[in-house]
Structures are given as structure tokens and as C-alpha cells.
Amino acid sequence: MLFTGVLPGLTTADSDQFESALKRFVDSRELPLYKMMAYHLGWVDQNGEPEPVTIQDRSHGQLVLCVAKAAEVDSASAMPYAVAVEMLYNFLLVHEDVQNANPERNKRPTIWWAWGPAQAINAGDGIHAMARMSIFEQRKANGTTSDPRNISLALESLDRATLDVCEGEYLDISYQERAAVGVDEIVGVARKRGALFGICAKLGGIAAESDESVLEALYQFGIAIGTAQNLHIDLQALWPDEGTERSEVQRGRLQSKKKSLATAHAIENGTPSTRRRLGEIFMKRVLDPTDLDEVTAILAETESRAFAEIRVNDLVDNAIKALEATKFSSERKNSLIESAKLIVGLN
Amino acid sequence: MLFTGVLPGLTTADSDQFESALKRFVDSRELPLYKMMAYHLGWVDQNGEPEPVTIQDRSHGQLVLCVAKAAEVDSASAMPYAVAVEMLYNFLLVHEDVQNANPERNKRPTIWWAWGPAQAINAGDGIHAMARMSIFEQRKANGTTSDPRNISLALESLDRATLDVCEGEYLDISYQERAAVGVDEIVGVARKRGALFGICAKLGGIAAESDESVLEALYQFGIAIGTAQNLHIDLQALWPDEGTERSEVQRGRLQSKKKSLATAHAIENGTPSTRRRLGEIFMKRVLDPTDLDEVTAILAETESRAFAEIRVNDLVDNAIKALEATKFSSERKNSLIESAKLIVGLN
Numbered sequence: 001m002l003f004t005g006v007l008p009g010l011t012t013a014d015s016d017q018f019e020s021a022l023k024r025f026v027d028s029r030e031l032p033l034y035k036m037m038a039y040h041l042g043w044v045d046q047n048g049e050p051e052p053v054t055i056q057d058r059s060h061g062q063l064v065l066c067v068a069k070a071a072e073v074d075s076a077s078a079m080p081y082a083v084a085v086e087m088l089y090n091f092l093l094v095h096e097d098v099q100n101a102n103p104e105r106n107k108r109p110t111i112w113w114a115w116g117p118a119q120a121i122n123a124g125d126g127i128h129a130m131a132r133m134s135i136f137e138q139r140k141a142n143g144t145t146s147d148p149r150n151i152s153l154a155l156e157s158l159d160r161a162t163l164d165v166c167e168g169e170y171l172d173i174s175y176q177e178r179a180a181v182g183v184d185e186i187v188g189v190a191r192k193r194g195a196l197f198g199i200c201a202k203l204g205g206i207a208a209e210s211d212e213s214v215l216e217a218l219y220q221f222g223i224a225i226g227t228a229q230n231l232h233i234d235l236q237a238l239w240p241d242e243g244t245e246r247s248e249v250q251r252g253r254l255q256s257k258k259k260s261l262a263t264a265h266a267i268e269n270g271t272p273s274t275r276r277r278l279g280e281i282f283m284k285r286v287l288d289p290t291d292l293d294e295v296t297a298i299l300a301e302t303e304s305r306a307f308a309e310i311r312v313n314d315l316v317d318n319a320i321k322a323l324e325a326t327k328f329s330s331e332r333k334n335s336l337i338e339s340a341k342l343i344v345g346l347n
Numbered sequence: 348m349l350f351t352g353v354l355p356g357l358t359t360a361d362s363d364q365f366e367s368a369l370k371r372f373v374d375s376r377e378l379p380l381y382k383m384m385a386y387h388l389g390w391v392d393q394n395g396e397p398e399p400v401t402i403q404d405r406s407h408g409q410l411v412l413c414v415a416k417a418a419e420v421d422s423a424s425a426m427p428y429a430v431a432v433e434m435l436y437n438f439l440l441v442h443e444d445v446q447n448a449n450p451e452r453n454k455r456p457t458i459w460w461a462w463g464p465a466q467a468i469n470a471g472d473g474i475h476a477m478a479r480m481s482i483f484e485q486r487k488a489n490g491t492t493s494d495p496r497n498i499s500l501a502l503e504s505l506d507r508a509t510l511d512v513c514e515g516e517y518l519d520i521s522y523q524e525r526a527a528v529g530v531d532e533i534v535g536v537a538r539k540r541g542a543l544f545g546i547c548a549k550l551g552g553i554a555a556e557s558d559e560s561v562l563e564a565l566y567q568f569g570i571a572i573g574t575a576q577n578l579h580i581d582l583q584a585l586w587p588d589e590g591t592e593r594s595e596v597q598r599g600r601l602q603s604k605k606k607s608l609a610t611a612h613a614i615e616n617g618t619p620s621t622r623r624r625l626g627e628i629f630m631k632r633v634l635d636p637t638d639l640d641e642v643t644a645i646l647a648e649t650e651s652r653a654f655a656e657i658r659v660n661d662l663v664d665n666a667i668k669a670l671e672a673t674k675f676s677s678e679r680k681n682s683l684i685e686s687a688k689l690i691v692g693l694n
Contacts, residue, residue: 126513166473
């Protein structure tokens with residue numbers, strides 16, 4: 001489950017301010033195209049009429065603000081970066097919904113489901129183009145007070161992270177049709193797809209004009225969280241949190257043969273007969289519920305669940321270690337550590 | 348038909364240099380994702396093996412170089428902008444092929460046809476993210492020699508133009524299901540979709556560090572060409588060039604009820620019975636060949652073809668007039684005027 005609350009270290013006022021900035025940025029434009037975006041972001045219904053705000057995952061933008069706070073910089077300088085990265089994250093979601101044919105997100109029809117794939121691809125492209133605009137607007141507003149090199153660095157880092165996500169997505173789709181996908185390959189995909197969190201943490205540092213070694217440490221902090229979150233989401237699909245049923249999205253992921261760290265471990269370390277059985281299951285076009293039960297039974301035998309969970313925890317430890325290179329107060333560091341755990345989905 | 352040659356004012360060496368720069372930019376990356384892009388750009392086959400270069404429309408990048416030449420700046424400063432805008436144009440094509448379900452482009456299967464919609468959406472997103480990277484790389488290579496404000500201006504203009512195209516695409520898709528679409532609405536969509544040529548001409552000026560009034564004139568020059576090209580493509584679908592048959596893409600556009608300046612004119616100016624008849628035809632889900640014959644017959648009665656062609660020519664005149672604000676030599680101006688006509692598809 002994605003985290004939809006307010007990250008520790010931020011007040012409700014901080015989070016409201018961020019939501020308003022995001023909303024103002026999208027609402028300042030007139031065309032119905034932007035109503036579609038506002039719908040996706042949870043502020044209006046399909047007819048463009050205001051509706052009670054849908055609670056959504058805003059952890060990308062919030063992480064930028066958390067890091068900026070930890071670096072003792074005022075949130076106004078970090079806000080345009082928070083808006084930019086939240087837009088990037090959402091453009092990827094809009095396209096992912098078309099790619100995976102998801103009918104619902106946040107318990108409402110997705111853009112592609114309500115307006116068709118052509119409009120959804122286009123709306124995503126528009127959100128992608130808009131992502132950097134909040135940063136350009138900041139440059140104009142602040143004039144010479146913000147270092148243009150920092151703005152360039154932020155812009156370039158955003159594109160680099162987006163391209164990493166696309167590389168990860170490419171591999172992820174290719175692996176879906178392959179039975180033998182190794183542990184390193186799975187971690188590699190998760191790391192690419194997690195690049196956006198790396199950039200979130202780095203952007204908080206850029207807003208504070210931190211030096212290069214701190215920016216690198218923040219990037220390592222963020223990307224470890226992003227990698228861990230991606231790996232953990234796949235594990236949660238296999239073993240939903242206690243007291244919860246497997247959701248439609250989780251079932252869909254498994255049935256379309258989305259690999260996880262646990263299955264990769266079993267394929268690499270199982271007995272020949274276990275591996276053959278897993279191979280047979282993954283040869284099917286779509287898996288049925290009995291197949292899923294058999295997969296989890298095999299993963300119990302090979303102790304692959306434990307292996308995968310340890311790996312996720314190791315990544316969170318790496319994230320914590322990366323923070324040592326910063327000079328944040330221990331209170332601030334603790335908030336970031338708590339935030340990391342919530343984003344990954346551990347509590 | 349899109350122009351696939353070398354624009355007047357450029358030598359074959361210029362065009363080869365541009366193609367090499369574009370190819371180097373994509374080839375410098377290793378993953379199979381980039382092979383897919385190289386396939387789309389016409390350099391390799393579906394297995395990633397080199398194949399004789401497919402001739403494609405490169406007029407966006409070439410126009411940047413033409414304007415830079417006219418402004419007497421060396422092509423090295425304009426090259427990263429030419430690469431950026433050509434990447435943007437191609438990301439839009441890759442997505443358009445999914446949106447319109449085009450099986451072929453440049454006589455070869457499209458990415459979505461060969462690899463499926465999920466990979467095509469992702470490849471397009473990757474090309475979009477890469478578009479600006481050639482500009483960042485230039486900044487690093489040139490260090491302090493290029494004014495950072497110009498680079499920022501270029502980056503911001505690229506995003507603004509992309510968002511314009513998305514706005515146009517949104518309207519275009521919405522209009523497909525509406526019978527009554529007016530002349531102003533059609534021109535409005537064509538102008539938004541033509542924004543990329545506006546930015547091409549402006550980027551040539553930015554490379555030459557032209558002052559603001561010249562940049563504005565160049566933008567007006569380019570956007571007039573882009574608008575005219577969009578309008579003209581729809582007219583060519585209705586009335587293919589003499590001696591040529593309607594292509595599959597042209598037939599597809601008409602059958603899916605893509606409106607044109609000529610149909611909009613007929614809807615606004617026809618007799619009540621003409622308008623009723625057009626309305627009935629556009630009520631159908633898909634048009635058949637008899638419907639298309641009837642549409643062209645109605646457009647002959649209402650003299651809408653002549654109206655539309657005059658409008659396209661007026662736009663080319665506007666483009667020519669916009670060049671007056673520049674101090675380009677008359678030889679260079681003439682090359683740009685010839686280029687404009689070739690891009691629009693008039694000869």
C-alpha cells in the first residue's frame with residue numbers, strides 16, 4: 001500500500017501548503033485538458049465539478065519538503081521542486097494506467113478508462129511537459145536570488161531520473177515474458193524505477209544549496225528508499241498485510257506474471273524440480289488463482305520470502321547510513337528515517 | 348506528404364552532420380530501449396541490426412539549422428537545439444502511432460505495432476525525457492561561453508511548445524466526435540499543433556543570441572508554417588496530389604472523421620440542406636468510401652476547397668512577412684521562404 005498521509009517532520013500546514021501549490025499550478029490553466037489532470041490529482045469529478053479531495057500518495061513532493069526542512073531551508077525555495085517531482089510521478093501513473101489497462105486508481109476510474117487511451121496518453125504527456133514549468137516560474141519570481149546553476153542541476157536531474165524510470169519500465173515489461181529473471185535483475189529494475197525518490201531527496205538538498213557530497217548522500221538515501229519500495233510492493237502483492245485481502249491491482253500484477261525478488265530467489269536457488277515447476281507456471285499466458293497459491297507454497301519451501309524481506313530491510317539500513325554524511329540534527333534525521341520506513345511500507 | 352529532403356540553405360554536408368549528431372546522441376546509450384528508438388529513427392531494423400537508413404522527415408531539426416545559418420552563427424551552437432527539437436517531434440510521433448493505432452510509418456511497422464502499446468508509450472516517454480539532454484550536454488561542453496539565460500530560455504520554450512501541442516491534441520480528439528466544428532476552432536488546433544515549428548525557428552535565433560524582437564518574429568514565422576502545414580495535410584487527405592492515390596494513413600484520417608478547414612467552412616457556410624447532410628455523415632461511427640465521395644462533392648459545391656487553399660497561402664504570406672523584422676540577407680531570406688513552402692507542402 002502506498003503511503004497517503006503526512007510524512008513525519010512535516011506539519012499538516014506544510015502538507016496543505018504543498019497541496020495548494022500543486023492545485024494552483026494546475027488550476028491556473030483554462031482548457032478542459034487541465035480539468036482532466038485535476039480529476040486525476042483528486043480535486044474534481046469527471047465533469048470538472050469540485051468534489052471532496054481524494055486522498056492520494058503525495059510522498060514524492062513531501063520528501064522534497066522534508067529534506068529541505070532537515071537542511072534548515074525555508075519551504076518556499078523547495079516548493080517548486082516538490083511540485084515538479086509530484087507532476088513527474090503523476091505523469092508516470094497516468095501512462096502506467098494505460099500500459100497496464102488499470103480501470104481504477106484511488107477507487108475512481110482512471111483517465112484512460114473514463115476518456116480512452118488517446119486522451120490518457122496525451123494528458124500524461126502534458127503533465128510531463130508541465131513538470132519543469134514550476135521551476136521556470138520560480139526562477140522568474142526570484143530573479144537573481146537563486147543560483148542558475150542549481151536550477152540547471154535540478155532540471156537535468158529530473159530528466160535523468162525520468163529516463164532511469166523509462167529504462168526500468170522497459171526491462172520490467174521485457175521480464176514479464178521471461179521465466180528466468182535473477183535477483184540482480186529484479187533489484188536493477190527496482191533501482192531504476194526508484195530513481196524518482198533519489199531525485200526527491202536530492203532536490204531538497206539543491207533547494208538548500210548543499211554541497212556536492214551532501215547531494216550525493218541524499219540521492220543514495222532516496223534511491224535506497226525507492227528501490228526498497230518497489231521491491232516491497234511486489235512482496236505485498238504475494239503476501240498482503242495481515243487482515244487485508246489481495247486487492248484487484250495486486251491480483252492483476254501477479255496474474256500478468258510480474259516477477260518479485262522472492263520468485264527470482266526461488267528460481268536461482270530452488271531444487272531442479274522446484275525451478276521446473278515455476279517455469280511451467282510462468283509459461284502460461286495468464287496465471288489463475290490456483291497457480292498463485294502454488295507459487296506462494298513454493299516460495300515458502302525455498303525460504304524466498306524471508307530472503308526478500310531481509311533484502312528490503314538492508315536497503316532501508318543503507319538509506320539510514322547515507323544520512324550520516326549530512327549535518328542534519330538527530331531529530332531531523334529521525335524524522336527522515338521514519339519517513340523512509342513509511343514510504344517503503346514498513347511500520 | 349511530409350518533406351523528407353534537405354531544406355534549401357543547408358548543404359548535404361550540413362544535413363549529414365545533423366543526422367550524425369542525432370545518431371551519436373541516441374547510440375551513446377546501451378540498453379535495448381535505445382535500439383527501439385534507433386529503429387523508430389530509421390537506422391536499425393527490429394533486431395537492432397544496422398539497415399540502410401530510412402528516409403524520414405527531419406525538417407524540425409533542419410529548420411533550426413537553417414535559421415541559425417541565416418543569422419550567421421556556426422552550426423555547432425545550434426546543433427544541440429536541432430537534436431532536442433527533433434527528439435521532441437519524434438516522441439510525439441511514437442505516441443501518435445499508439446493513439447491512432449497506426450500500423451505503419453515510413454513504410455515500416457510502428458513501435459506499437461512491433462512491440463505493443465506499453466513499450467511504445469514508454470519509448471516515447473524516454474525520447475521526451477532525452478530531448479533536453481543534448482542541451483545540458485552542450486552547456487557542460489561550452490562552459491561559460493554560452494549565456495545560461497539563453498539555455499534556460501531554450502528549455503522553457505521547448506516545454507511550452509510541447510504543452511501547446513498537447514492542448515491541440517486534446518482539442519483535436521474532442522472535435523472528432525462533434526459535427527459542428529468551426530473554421531476558427533480548426534485553425535486554433537492547427538496553430539497549437541504547429542507550435543513545434545515556432546520553437547524551431549526561435550531556437551535558431553536563440554543559438555545566434557538574437558534580441559527579443561527577432562526571436563518573436565522568428566516564432567511567428569515558424570508557427571505560421573506549422574499552422575499551414577497542419578491545415579494542408581488535412582486538405583491533402585481530401586484531395587491527394589495529382590497522380591497519387593489516397594494513402595492508407597490519409598484514408599484512416601478521413602474515416603475517423605478528422606475535420607479539415609474545408610469541412611469547417613462548409614458547415615459554417617453551406618445551405619441548410621448541405622449542413623444537414625454533412626451532419627448526418629459525421630453522425631456515423633466510421634465513414635465509408637461512398638461517404639468520402641459525398642463529402643468531397645459537397646465541398647466542391649460550397650467552394651470550400653478554394654477557401655481553405657487561400658487560407659493556407661495567407662499563412663505562408665504571414666510567415667514571409669514575419670521575416671522582415673530580421674536582418675538576414677535577402678539570399679538567406681529566400682532560402683527560408685523556399686523552406687517554408689516545402690515544409691507546408693506547396694511547390
